[in-house]
Amino acid sequence: MGISKYEKVIDYAIKKGFLWQSYEIYGGQAGFYDLGFLGVLLKNNIINLWREFFIRRHQEFVIEIETPVITPSIVFKASGHEENFTDYAVECMQCHRIFRADHLIEEKLNVSIEGLPAEDLERLINENNIRCPICNGMLGNVKKFLLLFQTYIGPYSPENLAYLRPEAAQGMFINFKRVYDLARRRLPLGIAQIGKVARNEISPRQGPIRLREFTIMEIEFFYDETNPSCDLLYDYCTEEKILILTAEQRQRGEDKPISISPAEAFNDGIIKSPWLAYWMCISNKFINALGVPNGYSYFEEKLPNERAHYSKQTFDQMVVVDKWGRVEVSGHAYRHTYDLERHIMFSKADLYALRQLKTPKTIKRIDIQYDKMAILKTFGSRAGEVFKAILTTSKDELLKIISSTQGDNIVLNNITIPKNIFNIVEVEEQQWVERFIPSVSEPSFGAERLMYIALEYAYNEQEDRIVLRFPAKIAPIKVGVTPLVDREPLKQFARKVYEILKEHYYVLYIEGGTIGKKYALADELGIPFIITIDYDSISNNDVTIRERDSKRQIRVPFSDLLKVINLGLNNHDIFSIGYPVIEYYS
């Protein structure tokens, strides 16, 4: 099989100090990675690019918040994670294969056994003599795996169980009402969050691809199902195609995705939520901007049994990678009203949105009126007690008492009151506003996986050298500066340029070795532009700018340097703006 690109990229990334395994001096710990300075720069650039695509460009209706990682257990009871993030595994005593205990039982007995504890599963296995489906050996004890990290809040409160969040989403759901109010109760509304999450994976083995702690970038996008207001989908997502491998296709065993525009996919019912489609459209553009060309990523619809408990429809955005064929970089879940409903149920909080109706809804309800004058006349000085009795009884209850009592009188607080004092009427009310639970579509990205993707797609081997072809926007170091040879006065000039550029960018100043070696070093770090100071620079007060991928250079007056670098870093073609282009010095 040979060494895969993954190994090469990771070797390279470790060597250059992008990342390395955490807790090395104690032997390391699987599922955790540290970032070095290049890694931090790259990750921050990716996060900021995500912010640009998903938040800044939608700032009228997408709002970023930040909420804690440590979360009281009640939140994940409500969200369903406490129940659904638990796996029950059982091992065959004979062949040592491991199976999901619940899956085995459900298959064999054809019943749903959600939420049963380990002892019950074990009992079911024994009672029904369920054996290993491969070798028919006896099965061992059922073991429980909780994929949430547990902790306790406060030193004296071991009963205050808490979890590290496995997704940032719950922080957004919990804050829905507050942000909705801040946004002047307008939908659609996106709440975005970027932060650390933790999942206690059983055996993470794919380096930075599968971590126990990672950075998630999510939007919970709330909208009115009856009025999605998703014009953007038709404004921006009708031309460009995305690739989708539908659940139907997968069930038929097909693996060739269809090519369709997001707007079309929604119209055809392939994507069930317009906003899910819109964010998939943006996600596709975003992945392109990280250096993944069209055709190298697609959306895979999850089968119903593969979906998370909260999702009505899920697409995983897959990017083609050398080692595993593809890797999931984002999940797009149509969470619908599930989470808000659950939090309303558990917290009793009002997490409803309001909808203005075009025509008022007429609501009929029964009302009880009573004759104040008659009460005064009948009860005289005791009227006050009667009013109190009536007011402290709820309308529903009063209605029940009146309708269920035979005869002409009812008894309230030991006071006998004639029925004819009450008048039961049907009133019609017009409602212009309606409460409802908004629907949610969620795009969710893992930052570290994107880092790996960016590295793998940037990684190029040219003869015996490595060039990292990062898009300028995410390149950790933006500019290099070097004297052509390490002699004065070139060094002095180069250092001056370095000092100026440092004000604006991360810059690498290079001395030592030959010019070829310096360029190679800069290419290896993915630096998009390198500025060389030669002897002509001294006499003409200008510099050369070399572009990483083409190796071509232009000669630019010193005074224009910043302007040109800025253009270059913003994806303008610096070779077509009029400065002399040098294909190659010899």
Added chain:
RNA sequence: GCGGCGGUCGUCUAGCCUGGUCUAGGACGCCGGCCUUCCAAGCCGGAGAUCCCGGGUUCAAAUCCCGGCCGCCGCACCA
């Protein structure tokens, strides 16, 4: 968790089978010096290794044995 394979300067590795000559050799990289006017030239010098950890066998362990840790591959897991 189970099974297979592996772990030696920063990196890649020689040595392990057949214990001693290994105060562990080399290359790349790094540091210092010389040289160098455009794509990883050359020369000189230097620093750099708990041989993964612990225990055992032995006069003697990088080398043999046991346990542990970590990694890779397969089973399983991966909302």
